[in-house]
Amino acid sequence: MKADPKGVLTGAHYIDGNYAIAEGALAAGCRFFGGYPITPSTEIAERFVQRAPHVGGLFIQMEDEMGSMNAVLGASWGGVKSMTCTSGPGFSLMMENFGLGLMLETPCVLVNVQRGGPSTGLPTLPGQGDMMQARWGSHGDYEVIALAPDSPQEGFDLTIHAFNLSERYRMPVLMMTDECVGHMTEKVVIPSAEGIEVEPRRFTKKPPSEFLPYEVDESLVPYAPIPGEGYRFHVSGLTHDEQGYPVINAEAQDKLVRRLVDKVKKNAADICKYEEKDIDGADVVVLSYGITSRVVQPAVEMAKKKGIKIGQIRLIVVWPFPEERIRELAGSVKGIVVPEINLGQMVLEVERCAAGRCATILVAHAGGGVHDPETIFQAIKEAAK
Amino acid sequence: MKFWRTPLDVERLKVPRGEVHIIKDRCKGCGFCVEYCPRGALEMSDEFNAKGYHPPRITDETLCVSCNLCEMLCPEFAIFCVLKEEPEPGEEKKVEG
Amino acid sequence: MRADAPAKPAIEHPMESLLRMDRIPHIWCPTCGIGTAVTAFASALEENEIPLDSVSVVSGIGCTGRVAGYMKLDSYHTTHGRAVPFAVGLHLAKPSLKVVVFSGDGDLAGIGGNHFIHTARRNVDITVICVNNFLYAMTGGQVAATTPVSANTSTSPYGNFEQPFNLPLLAQSCGAVYVARWTALHIRRMTKAFGEALNKKGFSFVEVIAPCSTLYARRNRLGTGLDLMKFYHDNSEIRHGADPNDLNIGFQEKIICGKFVDIEKPTFLDSMNECYGKSLGEKYEIYEGAAHA
Numbered sequence: 161m162k163a164d165p166k167g168v169l170t171g172a173h174y175i176d177g178n179y180a181i182a183e184g185a186l187a188a189g190c191r192f193f194g195g196y197p198i199t200p201s202t203e204i205a206e207r208f209v210q211r212a213p214h215v216g217g218l219f220i221q222m223e224d225e226m227g228s229m230n231a232v233l234g235a236s237w238g239g240v241k242s243m244t245c246t247s248g249p250g251f252s253l254m255m256e257n258f259g260l261g262l263m264l265e266t267p268c269v270l271v272n273v274q275r276g277g278p279s280t281g282l283p284t285l286p287g288q289g290d291m292m293q294a295r296w297g298s299h300g301d302y303e304v305i306a307l308a309p310d311s312p313q314e315g316f317d318l319t320i321h322a323f324n325l326s327e328r329y330r331m332p333v334l335m336m337t338d339e340c341v342g343h344m345t346e347k348v349v350i351p352s353a354e355g356i357e358v359e360p361r362r363f364t365k366k367p368p369s370e371f372l373p374y375e376v377d378e379s380l381v382p383y384a385p386i387p388g389e390g391y392r393f394h395v396s397g398l399t400h401d402e403q404g405y406p407v408i409n410a411e412a413q414d415k416l417v418r419r420l421v422d423k424v425k426k427n428a429a430d431i432c433k434y435e436e437k438d439i440d441g442a443d444v445v446v447l448s449y450g451i452t453s454r455v456v457q458p459a460v461e462m463a464k465k466k467g468i469k470i471g472q473i474r475l476i477v478v479w480p481f482p483e484e485r486i487r488e489l490a491g492s493v494k495g496i497v498v499p500e501i502n503l504g505q506m507v508l509e510v511e512r513c514a515a516g517r518c519a520t521i522l523v524a525h526a527g528g529g530v531h532d533p534e535t536i537f538q539a540i541k542e543a544a545k
Numbered sequence: 546m547k548f549w550r551t552p553l554d555v556e557r558l559k560v561p562r563g564e565v566h567i568i569k570d571r572c573k574g575c576g577f578c579v580e581y582c583p584r585g586a587l588e589m590s591d592e593f594n595a596k597g598y599h600p601p602r603i604t605d606e607t608l609c610v611s612c613n614l615c616e617m618l619c620p621e622f623a624i625f626c627v628l629k630e631e632p633e634p635g636e637e638k639k640v641e642g
Numbered sequence: 643m644r645a646d647a648p649a650k651p652a653i654e655h656p657m658e659s660l661l662r663m664d665r666i667p668h669i670w671c672p673t674c675g676i677g678t679a680v681t682a683f684a685s686a687l688e689e690n691e692i693p694l695d696s697v698s699v700v701s702g703i704g705c706t707g708r709v710a711g712y713m714k715l716d717s718y719h720t721t722h723g724r725a726v727p728f729a730v731g732l733h734l735a736k737p738s739l740k741v742v743v744f745s746g747d748g749d750l751a752g753i754g755g756n757h758f759i760h761t762a763r764r765n766v767d768i769t770v771i772c773v774n775n776f777l778y779a780m781t782g783g784q785v786a787a788t789t790p791v792s793a794n795t796s797t798s799p800y801g802n803f804e805q806p807f808n809l810p811l812l813a814q815s816c817g818a819v820y821v822a823r824w825t826a827l828h829i830r831r832m833t834k835a836f837g838e839a840l841n842k843k844g845f846s847f848v849e850v851i852a853p854c855s856t857l858y859a860r861r862n863r864l865g866t867g868l869d870l871m872k873f874y875h876d877n878s879e880i881r882h883g884a885d886p887n888d889l890n891i892g893f894q895e896k897i898i899c900g901k902f903v904d905i906e907k908p909t910f911l912d913s914m915n916e917c918y919g920k921s922l923g924e925k926y927e928i929y930e931g932a933a934h935a
Contacts, residue, residue, distance in 0.1 A: 166927075167673075192735055193725075213918040216927040218734055219909075222727060223760035230724040230729035230757075234700070237718065239733025239932030260721050296656070387716050388739050390695040394711055396663065396719035405665060406711060406719075551721025568655060573672035576868050595840075598672065616656070617685065617829040622666060625655050 161360050163187050163320075164213045166351035173348045177341040178245075180312040180348045181271055182207035184319025185243050187350065189358050190269070191217040192242035192533035194231030196224060196250060199283040200339040201273035204245040212324055217329030225253035229270070233332075236268045237395075238387055239361065241323060245271035251290055252297070259298030261332035262420060264395050265374070265382055267361065269322045271335040274501075276527030286339035287527035288450055289503035292508075294334050297477050305431055306334035307481040307531050308449040309430075312346045318476070320356060325431060327359040329423055330381050336478060337415050338501070340451035340530060356486055368392065373404040374416075380423035397509040433477040434485065444543045445489055446497045447510055449475040451530060452460075457498060459536035468544045478506065486513035495519035495543030499536045501527050519543055563611025563626040565603050571623035574598035578615035578624050584608040587615065652660050655833035660684040660694070662714050669708060673867025675826030675860075676706055676854025679773050680713065680828055682850075684743070686836035697740045700729040702754060704780045705854075706746035706773040723754030726761050736932045737911060740840060743770045747788040750779040751807050755787065765844045767909045771836065772809060775854035783857030790893040794861045811886035813847040814903050820846035821888065825874040826853060828899060834902065840852035844909050851878075851897055864894070866934070 165185035173435045175183070182204045185193075193212065195205035210220035218240075222228040228244045235242040246254055251272045261268060276282030277289050283457070290297075294306045302458045305325050309315040319335060326333040326409050364383035373393045374382045382427045385391035398406035424431065439445065453474040463470040473489070475482070486509070491494065495518050498507040508524040516521050525531050552558070565586065572594055577586045581584050586608035587601045594600050601624065603609075611627055616625040661684070670676050679758045687694060694715060701710035703722035710717035716739075720728045725743045733741040743750075750772045751759050761768070772854065778784040785798040788809065810821045817843040820842040829830040832850060839846035853859060853867035864870060874897065881888075882900040889898050908916070911929070918926045 191711075192731065194731060198649075211923055213926050213929075216929060218929050220730070222730075223756050226724055227757050227760070230720065230727035234718075234728035234731025234732075234733075234831065235735035237728075237899075238732045240735040241732070257721055257724060260724075265713035311643075319883075326729070375738075387698065387736055388696050391714060392714050393696070394717045396711060399718065399720055443678070444676070461731075468771070566653065566655075569669055572894075573667070575673040575866075576676070577673070580871070591875065593726060596667070605882050613827070617681055617833070618678055618827075619681065620670060620674055621668075622655050622661060622677070624679065627653065 161358050162535070163353040163358045164189055167364050168353040168356060169350050170352045171350055173350065174210045174345060175312060175348050176203065176315045176343050177309065177312040177315040177337060178203035178273065179207045180315035181319045181335065181337070182211065183348070184316040184537070185269065185331055186211055186215060186217065186322065187316070187356055188241065188320040188323035190323060191215070191216070191220045191243040192232065192235035193242045193450035194228040194242065194244050195219060195221050195236065196228045196244070196246065197221070198250040199273055200342050201247040204273070205244065206364045209299045213363070219537055225250040226257060228255040229257040232268045233257065233264065236266045240268070243269040243271065247273045248277055249279065250284065251293065254354070255297040258332055259300065260397050261303070261314035262298070262535065263397050265330040267326035268332045269319065269326055269335060270332055271337065271492040274424060278525060282528045284339070285528040286451060286501060286530065288338055289505070289527055290426045290454065291336060291500070291502065291505040293477065295337050301421060302351050303421045304334060305329065305399060305424060305477065306336045306480045308475060308478045309341055310450055310453045310474065311341065312344060312348045312367070315350050316350065316524070320358065324359040326413050327361055328425065330384065332363060333422040334479070336450070338450050357399065361519050368463060370404045374400065374402045376419065380419055380426065401454060404448045419545065426482045431480055434482055435474040437472040439471040439473065439489070441469055443469040444496045444497060444540050445473055445493050446499070446536070446540065447473045447475070447506070448499055449478055449506065451452065452499050452501060453520045455530045456536055457535060458533035459540060460475045462533065462537040463540045463544070467539070468540060470540060475506070481509045483513050485509055490517040493518050495521055497521045497523060497543050499523035499525070501530065503523045503527070560563060561611050562607070562629040563609035564629050565606065565609050565615070565624065565626045566571040567600055568623045571621045572598055572600035573621055574600065575620060576618070577618040581618055582615055583612060594642045599612070657883065660687065660714055662712055665712055668712055671856045673853060673855040674705070675775070675850070675867065676709065676773050676828045677862050678734050678829060679771065679832065679850045679852060682833040683771065683836050685712070685833045686840060689833065690837040690840060692740060692840055696733060696738060697742065699742050700725045700732065700742055700853045701744050702749040704746040704749045704778065705775070706744055707749055707780070709744035723749055723752070723757065725749065726754055726757035726770065729762055732765050733766060734911070734931065737767070738931070739767045743768060744778070745770065746776040747809070748786045749774055751787040751809060751812070759812065759816045760863070762813055762818045762845045762847070763909050764910045765817055765819060767844055768910065769839045769842070769846045769852065773852045774809065775852050776858050777854065778915055779854050779857050781862055786825055790891055792893045795859070796861070798808060806891065808886065808890045809849045810889045811903050812849070814886045817845065817907070818847045818903060819844035819905050819907050821853065821886070822901040823849040823879050824899050825851040825897060827871050827874040830879070831899070833844060838901070838904070844907055
C-alpha cells in the first residue's frame with residue numbers, strides 16, 4: 161500500500177533527528193501520539209502535535225509514561241497507527257506495558273532517544289545504555305524488534321520501516337536512537353507518497369462467527385479484529401489460548417510464549433538489517449550502531465593509513481541480533497571491535513556469537529559524549545596484532 | 546392475597562405470575578435470592594449441586610410475581626424468572642399504570 | 643422444582659447473550675457483589691438499547707478486572723491500574739465506540755489513581771465503573787486507598803490507620819460530569835445509574851459498594867457477603883445531590899448513596915476541535931479517528 165499523501169511532507173528539509181522521526185511517523189500513517197515530555201525525546205512529540213491537526217491526527221499528552229504507553233496500545237486496538245517516544249527513566253516506566261503490547265500483539269512504535277543513565281543520569285547528553293533494556297526490559301520471555309538510526313535521514317526512513325514491521329508482525333517496535341542523532345540537524349529528503357510503501361493493519365477477513373483473535377497460519381502472526389463490528393473478541397495480558405481466553409497452565413504458556421518468540425526468530429532473515437563495508441579479506445571488523453557508527457569513521461581511516469585490513473558492519477536493526485552473520489565473520493577475522501556508549505552491552509552478543517573464534521574488543525564509553533576516535537583506533541590496532 | 550386496604554380496582558387488576566428457573570449447577574449458595582425475594586417464594590435446599598453448594602428451591606411457584614429481583618441480584622446468573630402469560634376469559638390481559 | 647429436574651432449563655438465562663457462557667461459572671467467591679454489578683450493567687445496556695457491538699469493556703487487574711473476560715463484548719484485560727489510559731486511547735482512536743472501564747478500587751484509585759484524576763480532568767468521554775470492596779481482594783485482602791479507618795486487612799492487621807479516598811468527591815473535584823454511588827443491593831438504581839452514565843457525554847463515574855465475603859467480611863468478622871448486603875439495607879441512605887464532601891465511608895458506618903453530579907461540560911474532543919478550529923480555521927482537518935470508523 162502507498163502512503164497517504166496527507167501525512168507526507170515531500171521535499172528536502174533541514175531538520176533534526178527527532179523531527180525526522182515525527183515526519184517518518186506521519187508519513188507511515190501514524191495518527192495517534194500518546195506523549196509524555198522527557199529530554200531529549202520531547203521534540204518528536206512537539207513536532208507531531210504541530211502537524212497532527214493538519215493531517216487528521218491526534219496528540220494527547222498523558223499524565224505519565226504508563227499512561228502514554230497504554231493510550232498508544234488502546235489507540236492501536238481502536239485501529240489507528242500509534243506511537244510514543246521517551247528517554248531514560250521514561251523507558252523504564254513504559255516497559256511493563258511494552259510487555260502488554262507484546263502479549264496482546266499490538267502494532268505500535270516506541271521511540272527511545274537514549275541519554276546517559278542509570279536513573280536521571282545525563283538528561284541532555286547521549287548514551288547507548290538502554291540496548292539490553294530494550295531486549296530484556298519487560299518481564300518474561302519474548303523477542304523484540306529494535307532499530308537504530310545513525311542520521312536524521314535514517315530516522316525518517318527507519319520510522320516508516322518500524323511501523324511496517326510492527327504491522328507485519330503485530331508487535332510494538334522499538335526505535336533505539338540517541339541524543340546525538342535526535343538533536344543532529346541534517347538534510348532529510350522526504351519522497352513523494354507514491355515512493356513510500358506502508359503496511360496496512362492485518363485485519364481479519366473472517367466473519368465474527370469464525371474469528372479467533374489468536375488463531376495463526378504459518379506466518380505465526382494473528383489477524384486483528386475490527387473493533388466495534390461485532391467480533392466481540394476478548395484479549396488479555398494473561399496467558400491465553402487462540403480464543404484470547406486466559407488459560408493458566410504450563411501447556412498454554414509453552415504454546416503462546418514459543419509462538420511469540422518464534423514469530424520473530426523464524427522471520428529474523430526478513431527483519432535483520434545491517435550494512436557492511438570492506439568485509440572481504442578484512443582482519444578486523446568494527447561493529448557499531450547509531451551515532452557510534454559515525455564516530456567510527458575517522459578511526460577506520462586511521463587504521464587504513466596504518467595498512468590494517470579493516471571492515472565495518474553497522475547494525476540498522478539491532479534486535480533481533482544478526483547471529484548467523486556474526487558467527488560467519490568470527491571465523492574469518494582476527495577480531496571484532498565493538499565501540500558503544502555503554503560499558504558493554506551489544507558486545508555481549510558479539511562475544512556469544514564469536515564464541516572464542518576471534519577476539520572481541522569492547523571500546524566502552526559511559527555516556528555523556530561520544531568516543532574519541534583515537535580510542536577506537538587503538539582497539540583496532542590491538543585487534544589487528 | 547392480603548391487603549391493608551382493598552384497592553378499588555382489585556377486580557380488574559391481575560397479579561402477574563412468574564415462572565422461576567434455577568440453574569442449580571451455577572449456584573454458589575449465596576442466598577441473596579432467598580433473602581430478598583419479596584414474596585418468600587424461595588428457600589435454601591439441602592441438596593448439593595455439582596460444586597457442593599446448596600442451591601435454592603421454590604417453596605410455592607404460585608407466589609412468584611415475576612419481579613425479577615432474584616435474577617438481578619444473583620451474582621452467578623443462576624436464577625431468572627419469566628412472566629407467565631395466562632390469559633383468562635373475561636379478564637384484562639395487562640396491568641396498566 | 644424437583645431434585646431430578648434437568649440442571650439447565652429449556653430456556654436460556656436472559657443474560658446469556660451478553661456473557662461468555664463458555665467461561666461461566668466465574669472465579670468470584672460466593673456472596674461476592676461483582677456478579678451483581680455485571681448483571682446490572684448488562685441490564686442497563688439492554689434497557690437503554692445501546693448497540694452492543696459498539697460497546698468496549700476495558701478492565702485492569704484484580705477481581706473486578708476479570709469483568710472484561712466474562713462480558714460478550716469487545717473486551718480488553720489490560721495491566722494493573724492501566725485500564726483507564728488504555729480506554730482513553732481506544733476511545734480517541736474510535737470515538738464511535740462506547741468505552742467502559744470496569745475496575746476495582748485498588749486498580750482504579752490505588753495504582754491507577756493518576757490516570758483516573760487526569761481522565762476526569764480532561765473530561766474524556768468514557769464511563770468508569772468502580773466496584774469498591776474496600777481492599778485488594780485478588781491478592782488476598784490487603785489494605786487499599788479505600789479501606790475504611792480501623793478495618794482489618796492482611797496488611798493492616800492491627801486496623802487501618804490511613805484515611806481512605808472518598809471516590810465520588812475525588813471524581814467530582816477532578817471534573818467528572820456524572821458521579822453516582824450505589825451499593826450492590828441497590829440493583830435497580832444501580833442499573834439506572836449505569837444507563838445514565840453510558841448516555842452521558844463526558845467522563846461519567848459510578849461507584850458500586852460491593853461485598854467481599856472471603857476477605858473483608860471474614861477478616862473483620864462481619865459474617866458473609868449476605869450479612870454485608872443486610873448491612874447495606876439497614877445503613878445506606880439515599881441522598882441525591884448530596885455534597886460530595888459528606889460522602890466519606892467509615893468502618894461499618896452509614897453509606898450515602900445517590901446521584902451527586904450530573905452536569906454538562908465540553909469533552910476532551912469537543913475542546914480540542916474547538917481550539918484547533920479557532921486557531922487553524924480551514925486548515926484544521928477535524929479529527930475523526932480510525933479510517934474504518
